[in-house]
Amino acid sequence: MNATSGFCLLVDDSLLVRKIARKIFTRLSFEVDEAENGQIALDKCQSRMPDVVLLDWNMPVMDGLEFLKSLRRTEGGRGPAVIFCTTETDVEHIQKALANGANEYLMKPFDQESLIAKLDLVFFRK
């Protein structure tokens, strides 16, 4: 990895999830910012587009799916790799996430290994 692997935005209303994810991304030399809902995340994307977004589904104000739809419509918003990160495990949610432009889907609980596996898929998929 280079001095910095990229800029990562953690979007989750759980402080604990953000803390765990921040620890892992920092270890992987990512620059990290956080947002506790989709609206705040969208605002942050407008001032600086991230390389990776780790995205929760259920959040107040604006949920993950709404954020994803809006992001992909924003100028430059097709660039970030979006990894949904949620406790939703059913086919309908997975389908919806992929159909709306999510690059990957990580189920909670996650750990360093399972998160890295998804990052590998996102960045090194042929």
Add this chain to the structure above:
Amino acid sequence: MSVDDIVKAQSIADSAIATMQRLEIPATPANYAIWYEYHAGLSPNLQRTIDVLISNRESFNETTLQDLYATFFSTAKEAQAVREISVHALATLQEIVGVADLASDDAHQFGHALQGFASKGLEERFGNLKNLIVNLVEESKSMAGRSEYVGIRMRESAGKIEALERNLENAILDSTMDGLTGVANRKSFDAIIRKSAGEAMNSGDDLAMLMIDIDHFKRVNDTWGHQTGDIVLRHLAKTLQKAVRGGDHVARYGGEEFAVILPNTNGQAAVSVAENIRLALAREPIQIELTPPITPTTVSIGAACYDPGEPLAEWVGRADAALYSAKRDGRDRVELNECPN
């Protein structure tokens, strides 16, 4: 159907069957349709959805399989899908038995295997499967030919079908419940800890696990027989179920080892639940007359709290380590593995 088509269909069918075996998926026509389509690569959406499930180590339970089928095979398509799959499977069989001598033992055995499969009393739930197999049997009867290679391929396929049959029976028998004790089985324990840990990670709430092992269980089996051993297992399961609250989960982890999952419970509270279990066993021993009289059942218990972000195997491992300490320090006791934090 051209020779190329048949060869291709066979290799897809082989992959589909192999994947179903590996993931322990019941051999129903609907499931076969899903996995055939997955390997045929005809539907990128289906492929990606399944890849997400596989990469997240999510088990393919009945609900998930039904949802996959409902999502990717509309009802109107259903009949056609089953027919197509039937055709593909037939193509496979034709290739296999197409030049086989049906008078040979191999062919007979194969026919018997298929017929045995079809006549199992599972019509109600798997009627379509029976039809599929009956078709295959009929079809294989109408074919003739000779080849060494074909005989080998036939035995392979018969073996695969038998394996699928075992999967099917397993899927029916041990869906989520342990047959002996009636508590959750190992498979559903894995699903329970994933779900509970996911929720705890989101909410930041405490989550604890108890690993419970019967002391000197081998001695019970050796002295009073396995039937008594079974009674002891059932008695403990009942005691555990009485000792826990509504949202808690009791599971048989394997052999004489049980696990209890306690949401909203910290280490100290988990220890007191464990102590209650130990005391309840002492207070209400098993009531059976045996010669020599049965010794009171005691258990060793290891407790550990989930540390969000740690691999689940590590959490289970810490509970196991605590259980091991309890055993080492003399049994009939509770040990807590302190969270790393």
